Amino acid sequence: PKMGDGLSTFLNSGIYQFENSNAVFIDPVRVMNRSYTHFRVSPSAYYPRFFESKPLAQESRVSSSNSRKRKRKEKKPHSLNDREKAAEQRHQEARPFLLKAHKCLLRATALLELMSNMRSDSESLQEGGDLVSPSVPQQSFVELGQDWHAPFHEIILDFRQYDKLNVDKGSMIMQYSEQKLHPLFNNLVLNETGDDVEAEFLSSRFVIPGKSCFYMSDLEQIHSLIPAESCCGFNLIVVDPPWENGSASQKSRYPTLPNRYFLSLPIKQLTHADGALVALWVTNREKLRGFVEKELFLAWGVMHVATFYWLKVKADGSLINDLDLFHHRPYECLLLGHCHREAMDSECLSKFKPVQHNQIIISIPGAYSRKPPIGGLLPEYFPGFKPTRCIELFAREMTSGWTSWGNEPLHFQDFKYFTRN
Ligand code: SAM
Numbered sequence: 001p002k003m004g005d006g007l008s009t010f011l012n013s014g015i016y017q018f019e020n021s022n023a024v025f026i027d028p029v030r031v032m033n034r035s036y037t038h039f040r041v042s043p044s045a046y047y048p049r050f051f052e053s054k055p056l057a058q059e060s061r062v063s064s065s066n067s068r069k070r071k072r073k074e075k076k077p078h079s080l081n082d083r084e085k086a087a088e089q090r091h092q093e094a095r096p097f098l099l100k101a102h103k104c105l106l107r108a109t110a111l112l113e114l115m116s117n118m119r120s121d122s123e124s125l126q127e128g129g130d131l132v133s134p135s136v137p138q139q140s141f142v143e144l145g146q147d148w149h150a151p152f153h154e155i156i157l158d159f160r161q162y163d164k165l166n167v168d169k170g171s172m173i174m175q176y177s178e179q180k181l182h183p184l185f186n187n188l189v190l191n192e193t194g195d196d197v198e199a200e201f202l203s204s205r206f207v208i209p210g211k212s213c214f215y216m217s218d219l220e221q222i223h224s225l226i227p228a229e230s231c232c233g234f235n236l237i238v239v240d241p242p243w244e245n246g247s248a249s250q251k252s253r254y255p256t257l258p259n260r261y262f263l264s265l266p267i268k269q270l271t272h273a274d275g276a277l278v279a280l281w282v283t284n285r286e287k288l289r290g291f292v293e294k295e296l297f298l299a300w301g302v303m304h305v306a307t308f309y310w311l312k313v314k315a316d317g318s319l320i321n322d323l324d325l326f327h328h329r330p331y332e333c334l335l336l337g338h339c340h341r342e343a344m345d346s347e348c349l350s351k352f353k354p355v356q357h358n359q360i361i362i363s364i365p366g367a368y369s370r371k372p373p374i375g376g377l378l379p380e381y382f383p384g385f386k387p388t389r390c391i392e393l394f395a396r397e398m399t400s401g402w403t404s405w406g407n408e409p410l411h412f413q414d415f416k417y418f419t420r421n
Pocket residue numbers: 142217218219220240241242243254255256257369370371372394395396397406407408
């Protein structure tokens with residue numbers, strides 16, 4: 001049968017645009033594969049959760065209005081304080097968009113079919129995780145970076161030149177290999193070639209995508225990334241800070257910082273002379289939302305222009321939690337803003353293309369706190385600036401064409417998250 005246009009685009013790009021809707025479904029694995037030439041992201045390593053095989057009853061697939069009423073009734077005896085009321089109001093504003101987007105997904109039967117196989121659907125690749133050697137525990141870059149040894153650690157980049165002719169015929173013949181050593185911490189490590197490069201540190205191996213770089217450091221060193229000239233600044237700045245949220249499980253995964261630390265992030269100094277689109281991931285805690293809107297964006301010189309929602313679903317299309325569950329919403333917010341090095345007057349604002357409000361990004365979550373790759377959804381909002389210069393702050397992975405900064409930007413670049421082409 002002829003495949004719908006939307007579906008065949010999705011198979012290539014990882015992005016499915018629902019018709020007449022402001023919602024998209026994305027498969028991060030397919031999106032990220034666009035960054036790699038000799039490797040592929042392993043679907044089974046990317047999706048450790050939400051692929052339970054037991055079929056769900058029909059009623060739990062749709063967020064039914066009955067369960068909503070029941071939840072509301074349960075909450076009645078407890079009267080909401082002002083902050084909870086504000087959070088509830090925000091939720092009620094987003095609710096219709098989220099429900100509509102979810103309906104689009106549930107109606108897209110061919111896509112749902114594909115989704116259920118997305119974890120194993122490796123398109124002629126070997127099963128995921130084939131590169132991992134089970135005896136090697138993953139390095140904790142956060143700990144190593146704090147150690148007095150940190151300045152002495154080096155990473156080996158293994159540049160291999162393949163015979164292109166043979167690659168096309170399906171077999172690869174290595175022509176030569178050149179190894180380069182770089183300090184691992186507080187240093188910009190670059191792969192300027194157009195191909196993936198293998199890297200080695202202690203006993204682990206990593207994949208560095210083509211035309212990408214990382215700077216692994218603590219927040220204190222972030223100023224090293226500020227370009228000497230504003231034309232070398234960034235047009236897209238994605239930030240996913242380690243917000244404190246009090247959950248014990250979060251604390252054990254990565255260190256968090258009190259909100260005031262983020263006030264000094266040099267967003268304006270990182271901004272390109274033509275301006276930047278800033279995309280900030282926030283949690284649903286009302287206190288945090290207030291802080292961002294009243295203090296943080298002001299301190300950064302960012303003007304909030306739109307809010308996107310990341311709606312999280314399981315492989316069967318159902319929401320990961322009831323939409324109305326107060327403390328465990330099945331969505332997170334991405335706040336978008338404009339930043340300019342000069343004061344934001346009407347002339348510089350006119351350079352920005354307006355961002356459409358309330359867009360919904362649907363995906364199946366990967367590992368804990370891992371965000372879907374949104375870069376591919378945003379370029380239309382800064383057509384003036386090309387080629388786009390992108391940076392991710394507090395990154396745990398790398399993307400072709402991007403700079404990744406954080407105290408563990410190689411975390412998801414470990415061989416165990418990839419298969420070889
Ligand atoms: N966006 C990432 C992803 O999709 O995987 C998740 C980022 S996570 C919310 C925040 C990151 O900030 C963690 O990797 C954490 O180790 C890092 N971090 C915490 N404290 C830091 C510090 N002082 N300096 C630099 N990075 C820090």
